[in-house]
Amino acid sequence: MGQQPRRLTPSASTLHYFGAELRRLRTAAGLSQAELGRKIRYTADTVRRCETAERVPSDRFVTDCDTVLGAGGALAALWKTARFHGVRRPAAGDSGFEAPALDRPTLDWLLGNLGHAPGRPPMLTPDEAVLDRAAGELERLREADHRYGAGVVHDQIDTLIAGEVTALRSASDGPAATSTGRSLVVGAYELAGYAAVDVGAVGTAQRHYLNGLVAAQDDRRYGAYLIGVSLAHLALHCGDASTALRMSLAASAGTDSCSTPAIRSALAAVTARAHARLGEEAASTRALAVADRELEAIRPGDEPAWIGYFDGAYLADERAHCLVDLGQHRAAQAEVRQAVASLAPTRRRRLAIDTALLATSLAASGDIEEACAVGRTAVDHAAAIASLRSSQRVLAVLARLADHADVAAVREFREYATERLSPPAAAGALRLAG
Template identity: 40%
Template structure:
């Protein structure tokens, strides 16, 4: 039986992106793994293990591959992101890296059918720990304060050391509250809703740490809790915005579209204007990723109208972040995918102007998007100038997404590596971003577990 090369999902991590690039370049040159190994004086097995993400490469390995494959700096440009991944405890492989669409399809179908236990079941069940303590509004206020703290830390610093702490708090403290009798049915509903939001944030941080499979499990748990809280709108948000964006992150726009459309149908007009706008924005992103400009534009126009109508409306706390600036971010990414760099810069500027200075990850990602748009406009010097700002923002966070965005940008700049501005940017990345990475502690085993 002929050997079949293991599939590499480049969206999974920087290490997966590197493996896919090495395999592509090697194949284009008609080289086997053994052939490349001979050129760089290593074994075929080492080449295989790096390609399939089973082993982290050394910087010397990247330099040798870059030279042997005549990659023009494309591979070595990924080194900062690879270093970040290793500092975070290693990129996950296997199930934790991949989105298993069938699992979430089942969860979404169950949610659409309304098969959750419901808040009544939570509130009326006897206390399982037998200590006689009731969950009160005061308990909810304490937990809400913790969620606010974790979210603010995430905005400013990325997941870093805080992600394991968030998961630990959710698995211990919130699980304890969920095991107790609620003082009132409304308290039971709010507790389930609050726990759902904790798991939503944990899922978002897992995406940032390069763990899509873990994020998927956390989002599905959040969806189950939203169902128990009988909060249809929060459930629709989780299906479309969280699971939908996860599908986009893993390069599955058709799946993202399917889930977002299901959510839109389920919540109808019962959801708030901002919630409906966020759901439509995911559909627009999916259509843009598939190159359907007319469909994407129509969805964005509907989303803009809804955001405008949200002014003065009392929105749920969890969607109040979705302002015109956040919609501008979604529009900018749509325009980028549709190959319209000049328009991308206009919307990205609106997004950046509306984002607070504490949202460092969003500043880094959108600034990197602007830099990429300049590169697509063939203005390499301006791209490097803006990229320098993006690197500065990325160096202030522990966000894997930020570092990977920078790595992708550096990869696209590789054909221009001989230009002074590009060489200066590479040196700046090595100096500033690498120094920030070295200062970050390892956050634990990555396999365990809004900008």
């Protein structure tokens, strides 16, 4: 008796989706893994490992499979899109997400051991003109990141970190430093971390967030945010809900006496996301109730500027993710529609991600035609920016529709997504957007 093929989860990652498509085409062609391997001069084990996302295939492997399987270029186009949007061997210097590396910094933060080094001499406060120039550049890059995606601005963010932010950090490490300078440094590291996630460099993102945590020093609230929101979201992005939950709970525990409603709501929302990902519906519901209660108590003038983005629409987005993970798709769709309706046209990445989330939920609830129609809108948003996360979300829609691959609307949607998100098309859209 032959061995049962490994069950695939196409929505797990771009590489998983590619593997699922390769298996679908091979099966439709009536070929075994060994037969396909012989035709393209690879071993059966290589075909198996590429199908099960255990190996990143070579370009020649993909092109030969496309030819032998009669895919008409579709498989090769999908692979080009995947490579363009982040499926690759780990880049030099990026070791990937390392959950154990978060434990010591979090413990040090809880115990208050991230402050000034003993005997360090006071540093001079940076010149106001330097602060203003760096703050203006940081705000420009933050807006460009929202509008065009990190693929366009992450090099500029790295330049800011290596130059003015490093200089400001040296001047902001002493007790004579201003809170404005310190917050600017932390904000720059936070943006750099977020941008690194958007280009697929999760190990780099982790390092940026941890650098921001050290730079925050005595700002308990900003430190809590970096641990319980930034790092916890990174853990969720990397599929580690347990670490996300641990981070959000640690951040909440470490800010009992100094938190604000917006920070408590944001932390509770991430706690709810982690519980939902773990399938813990009751705990997720309780955390969402806390997030809702704290949202009602927000007074914008009393909140730190760096959490000014957090509002009812953002919480609706977090709630929608919880509901999708819990399989409550009708409720999720109502929440994500509310979130999308409130977004400005310049928030292109968030529009792409939330529209793709809506399409994914519609596909999961059996609304195939509407899922494809909404998915096209998500493709249009994603094609206008350089954002790995946006493209991953579109591929997640396609993965959710994999069981309906023979439906005409799904075929047309897949072709549309492949064409619009191919590297040349994406580059052209970005030139127009710029």
